[in-house]
Amino acid sequence: MLPPRDPDEIIKARGADTRPANRFDRLHAEREHDGWDIPEEQRKLHTQVTDEQPRRIITRNQSPDVPFDRSINPYRGCEHGCIYCFARPSHAYWGLSPGLDFETKITAKPDAARLLAAEIAKPSYRVAPIAFGTNTDPYQPVESKLRIMPDLWQVLLDWNHPASLVTRGQTVLRDLPLLAQMAARQLVHVGVSITTLDTGLARAMEPRAPAPATRLRMIREMAQAGIQVRVMVAPVIPVLTEPEIERILTAAREAGATNASMIPLRLPHEVAPLFRDWLDRHRPDAAAHVMNRVQAMRGGRDNDTRFGSRMRGEGIEAELMMKRFKIARKRLGYAETTPPLDCSRFGQPPRRGDQLSLF
Numbered sequence: 197m198l199p200p201r202d203p204d205e206i207i208k209a210r211g212a213d214t215r216p217a218n219r220f221d222r223l224h225a226e227r228e229h230d231g232w233d234i235p236e237e238q239r240k241l242h243t244q245v246t247d248e249q250p251r252r253i254i255t256r257n258q259s260p261d262v263p264f265d266r267s268i269n270p271y272r273g274c275e276h277g278c279i280y281c282f283a284r285p286s287h288a289y290w291g292l293s294p295g296l297d298f299e300t301k302i303t304a305k306p307d308a309a310r311l312l313a314a315e316i317a318k319p320s321y322r323v324a325p326i327a328f329g330t331n332t333d334p335y336q337p338v339e340s341k342l343r344i345m346p347d348l349w350q351v352l353l354d355w356n357h358p359a360s361l362v363t364r365g366q367t368v369l370r371d372l373p374l375l376a377q378m379a380a381r382q383l384v385h386v387g388v389s390i391t392t393l394d395t396g397l398a399r400a401m402e403p404r405a406p407a408p409a410t411r412l413r414m415i416r417e418m419a420q421a422g423i424q425v426r427v428m429v430a431p432v433i434p435v436l437t438e439p440e441i442e443r444i445l446t447a448a449r450e451a452g453a454t455n456a457s458m459i460p461l462r463l464p465h466e467v468a469p470l471f472r473d474w475l476d477r478h479r480p481d482a483a484a485h486v487m488n489r490v491q492a493m494r495g496g497r498d499n500d501t502r503f504g505s506r507m508r509g510e511g512i513e514a515e516l517m518m519k520r521f522k523i524a525r526k527r528l529g530y531a532e533t534t535p536p537l538d539c540s541r542f543g544q545p546p547r548r549g550d551q552l553s554l555f
Contacts, residue, residue: 206240209403211277212295212470213477218288219465241300243275245338248303253311254326261507264327264360268312270344272303274332276364276405278391279474280431283331285465294466299404302338309347316355323542325358329387335365337404349374352383354545358537362387362428366406369417376421382538387426387457388415390444392437400478412451419452426455426534432517433461434489435482441517442524449528456530458521460493460509468498489513 207213255267273287277299284294292301305311315321328334334345349371352359361368361375361384368375368386378384392398393408406414415425427448432438445456463471475483487498493509494500500510508514525532 204238206238207296208240209277210241210296210299211279211281211401211403211474212299214470214473215293215295215297216466216469218292218294219285220288220291241296243300243302243338245302245304245342248272248305249307250305250311252315253305253308254315260503262327262330264325264330266324267327267330268308268334268348269328269331270305270308270334270348271332271336271338273298273301275299275302275336275338276333276402278402278405280401280433280461280463280467280471281332282462282464282467284467284470286331288466295470302336304338304342304344306342306344308344309351312348313351313355316351316357317544323357323539325360325537325539326352327360327362329362333363333365333405334361335363335367337365337367339365340367340370346371346374349378353378356381356383356538356541356543358383358539358542360385360387360537362389364389364402364405364411366410366414369414372417372421375418375423379421379423381541382535383541385424385426385455385534385537386418387428388418388448388453389428389430390448391429391431391433392440393443393447394437394440397436401474412447415448415451415453419454424455424534425453426457427453428457428459429521430457430459431461432458433486434493434513435486436479438517441520445521445524445528445530449530454531455534456521456525458518459507460514460517461490462494462506463490463499464501465499493517 253268255269257265257267274281274283284298287294287298339345353374375384375386388411390408390411391401395407398408415427418425427445429441429444432441448456472487475486491497493511493514495510500506508518
């Protein structure tokens with residue numbers, strides 16, 4: 197059982213309903229009645245954004261499960277509030293709950309562009325594509341006001357530095373001119389995540405993310421601007437969204453997506469009890485069926501952390517799911533691989549007074 201939330205909070209359009217303690221907490225708090233029959237004032241739970249001033253902005257990784265070795269996350273936490281988000285446990289490192297805190301206590305890095313320019317200007321820097329949206333969505337709602345991403349794109353464009361983006365935030369269309377310029381130089385790929393085409397299910401699972409129809413429009417407008425767009429059918433949730441694999445691929449292909457990928461649901465650390473709680477609240481009739489199917493792909497557990505299987509699952513359930521996906525991908529004419537990004541153009545942009553090359 198997850199701890200109850202504060203009964204005086206008015207929660208609207210949030211994925212989680214509790215603030216479970218993170219796995220590093222040695223102590224936990226319990227609410228006790230003070231004996232006075234005085235009603236507490238109710239208050240709406242608002243998103244809080246705090247600025248962070250890191251010394252570096254590029255994060256390195258050596259995971260064999262991901263196709264990049266460096267990434268940038270302009271935000272910690274994500275207001276989209278997707279209940280299944282694998283990034284929720286990262287909030288525990290900051291002493292916050294992976295539940296409601298993850299989607300209401302956001303940290304922003306407004307100085308990201310300056311830090312990026314400083315890092316890639318170092319003589320020791322070696323160019324390779326930088327991935328955006330690997331932990332939380334850089335185009336979550338707060339980005340429409342803070343505008344961190346346009347400055348980052350401009351730095352990358354000035355230096356001809358390749359990058360990839362994963363998002364489900366419609367604010368990305370605001371930066372379409374910059375992305376189109378990068379795409380013309382083979383400097384960017386964009387992935388758009390679509391979990392379901394069912395508006396009601398999407399609203400419950402991803403309460404502050406754009407509706408499925410909006411995400412298809414994002415694919416269409418980016419494709420029309422000449423950007424390579426990959427639809428990410430992720431995560432695929434057994435029973436709930438698995439039946440939609442073919443329909444999602446069809447709709448995205450018609451919108452202009454040229455590549456497609458799929459990841460079955462994974463529930464690391466605190467995400468598992470949060471997702472179970474969500475099922476009990478929103479899909480109690482299917483809760484046991486969903487979790488039985490999840491465990492069938494995860495060796496009888498809620499999650500499998502092993503490299504090589506955590507992104508794919510194992511067993512007959514996972515194999516059949518992947519076969520369906522591959523058959524539909526081939527039938528619809530998706531490319532099996534994404535064209536490589538161009539690293540050869542990378543270089544310091546000309547400065548005022550520099551001698552221009554004749555060749």
